[in-house]
Amino acid sequence: MDRYWKSNTAANAPITPDTNAGGFPQDEMQSSDVKGTVPGAWWYHSVTEEIRNAITTLGGVPDWTKTDQLGVVIAGALDKAAQTLGGSDGAAQIGFVQSGSAMPRDMQAKAREVVSVLDYGAKTGGDTANGLTNRKAFQTAITALWRAGGGEIVIPRGTYALDVAVPIIVPSGIGIRGEPGSWIVPNIATVVDVATRPFPLANGAVFVTGNPDTGQRAAIENGTGVTEVSFSGVQIRCDYLHGSLSAGQQLRGLGAYAVDGLRVSGCVVLNLPNSGIVAGDCSEAMITGNRANGNGYGPSASVAASKNGISASGLTPHTPRLANSYSVTLANNQCNYNADEGIQYGLQCGIAIVGNIAIGNGDLGIEGDTSFATTKTAESMGFEIPSQTVLTGNYIDGRKADGTLGLGGIGFSGGNEGVCIISNNIVRCVSGKMGIAISQNAGGYVLIEGNLLDQCNPGANQHQIQARAQYVKLAGNVVVRPGADYPHSFAFLYGTIQTAIIDGNYAEAMHSTSISVAPSAASLSLLRVAHNTFMGSSAGAIAFAPDRACAVQTVDVSSNLLLNVNASGASDKRAITIRPSSSDLTVTVAKLSIRDNTVTYAGTTLYPVGMSNMQASAVATAEIVRNDFGAPTMPYGNRSIDSNDVVAPSQLFESSNNLPGQRATRGTAPPTDGSWAIGDAVTNSNPASASSPVVGWVCTAAGTPGTWKSYGALS
Structure with a gap:
């Protein structure tokens, strides 16, 4: 043209014309003398x-x-524009302005705010043939973003088969976010023996934190820790036959090691051969709102590797203190049907375990384990061992999918000087271990409060609640429908106890003594058992049984309701007993106070208070007052205590107890009905009466009403 x-x-x-007539063109119409439009x-x-x-x-x-x-030229221009926009910097040619008073940018900068694994060649569809391609795509995306200064990798919706011969390594400053509907499916055929792993990694995992350049897993001990790593919405599941891996083959889901500033939220990890989520030696970590179910059934049962829903432990004690794991939160997670524990933790300075659900796990619902640190102390390590823990508001149910029961509820063992609050948890349907247990080899301060234990069936030498620490307080706990396979107590406290307070608890019938306290320390400041309600016991109700020589300052048993004591009918039981494990032990009590208790008996019981294996005058002062002791048999005389010499008579203060032989009332004549015991007395309420000028009457032979004789004739 x-x-x-x-x-x-x-x-x-x-x-150029000065004006434009406007309008529209028209044809010439001669009949109307209309001229045709002239373009000009x-x-x-x-x-x-x-x-x-x-x-x-x-x-x-x-x-x-x-x-x-x-x-032709328009088509060529469009083709050139398409090539330009489709090129590596095409998005840079398109402008973008956010609404409001925003600054203009180009679309390339805007689009690069989100990095997708699809950008680097990952393929959806779940085809195992793409497993290696996907692993390389994930790692390439992470490494590129890391070198660019960090950011978030997105896993779009789809199923990603994954080769797991080598883990995907996540460095500092990287977040990985899975969109809803995205699933990573490890190819179990690519799991290798940990001994042959080509990278210097301690175990197998889909993701581990570390250095992509060196392949080194992050670790505090060699200074390769990482910072600010997050996993959100990442979903991993394994499709394989449980138990199909060999002993050396291990695979975890998320392996976060030595991270300062870890976030794991909204992730789902299902059916991994080992633990679902692992956070080892991590600090300032938030592990919240995740599902870790059905993990740990892959390798041989003999493998000493974690098989938990979530494992969050300080792996190794370090010096200085701030090199150790601290400030960890495990909240609102669901950890169900895992081979071992639902949640496992330990060796952190400051960990909160709140609002989690653990159902149908093979061992404990929640376990704290730091047994490798048992010889360490705060002085030697510069920090407290093991965890300083708040464990509250969790729900633990041991009933597994096949109807069998997991072993136990909450356990915390090993280490020294731990500080722990275990409160307001529900533990139910466990069999073989404890309901709640905490054990410190030395030191430790423990509060176990407001927990509900339902249908817990402890194993041999286990109990509903057991604790070993320097200071222990049990308050407001409830035990209902206890199991009966083995004898056990509501509470068993032992070890180096200095102070033990058991206050305001409730328990249905126990298959042994309701409370047993067996300190092994050379001294004990206070044992206080108060305001408890125990609905029954097959043996005595309360037993204080030191297993070494011990000087006790105060034993206070007050305001308890002890019902149906000694259901077994054993002939040697007392309701409240002080009984060292051997008569060779010198156990002394400076002050014994037994006040305002109510006791009933399901079987023949000798005395309300028993003193066995105790030396003469071992109890310096005993106050036994205002108790309703019911009707024990008392074959050695009518008194509260079964021993004549453990408390010097001048230091035994008994008054206002309801007890055969100590029963006192007022009247104008001896009783003519009712059952009375030797030593019961009636004080004359009208001593001026001409027919009965005596102080009162005393029962000299038990019976209905028994034999009564007057005393204190008035002249």
């Missing part, structure tokens, strides 16, 4: 030049012999 005029041309372009020179000129300029601007050369030039 170019200028072409057949005739009547001018040397110069027409002058300017119209022909302007149309021609417009087309010529368009051809020139788009890179063409006007040619009057051609009629397709405009279409």
